[in-house]
Amino acid sequence: MSDSRTVLLFSYGTLQQENVQLASFGRLLDGSDDAMPGYRQSFVEITDPEVVRTSGSRFHPIVAPTGDPADRVPGKVFAITEAELAAADAYEVADYRRILVRLASGREAWVYVKA
Numbered sequence: 001m002s003d004s005r006t007v008l009l010f011s012y013g014t015l016q017q018e019n020v021q022l023a024s025f026g027r028l029l030d031g032s033d034d035a036m037p038g039y040r041q042s043f044v045e046i047t048d049p050e051v052v053r054t055s056g057s058r059f060h061p062i063v064a065p066t067g068d069p070a071d072r073v074p075g076k077v078f079a080i081t082e083a084e085l086a087a088a089d090a091y092e093v094a095d096y097r098r099i100l101v102r103l104a105s106g107r108e109a110w111v112y113v114k115a
Contacts, residue, residue: 005082008109010036010101012075013061015088023054024091025084031076035104036111039063039073044095044114051093062095064114077109085110 011031014020021029044062052058063073080088089098096112103109 006079007082007085008107009078009080009085009088010034010075010103010109010111011078012036012041012063012073012111014055014057015078015091016076017055020055020091024087025080029078029080031078034075034077034107034109036063036073036075036101037069037104038065038067038071039113040066040071041073046093046095048093051091054091062114063111072104077103077105077107088112 009015015024016031018028021027041061041063043059046052046055046058046060051060092098092112095115097115098110098112100108101111
């Protein structure tokens with residue numbers, strides 16, 4: 001079944017929080033450190049009350065490309081199922097879009113960036 005295929009998800013923000021993982025995936029994720037070159041992090045105000053309730057925060061990190069390979073955003077890489085990726089899509093608000101990026105480690109992972 002395709003829902004059990006593993007994909008990589010890079011998180012620099014609230015998807016690293018245990019409470020968000022439990023609410024979104026029903027389990028805690030085991031991640032490894034990595035970084036996203038060529039991006040810079042800022043913050044966005046979240047207006048979705050359910051997302052604010054889940055994360056415990058009104059302001060979430062967001063990243064945008066800078067074109068400068070010296071810029072990097074640290075975070076964690078998680079191996080998740082495609083069904084869990086769909087759950088992450090449902091958690092993220094319209095300020096974000098999901099793209100595939102090459103991380104500092106050379107691995108390719110899905111990440112949510114500024115829409």
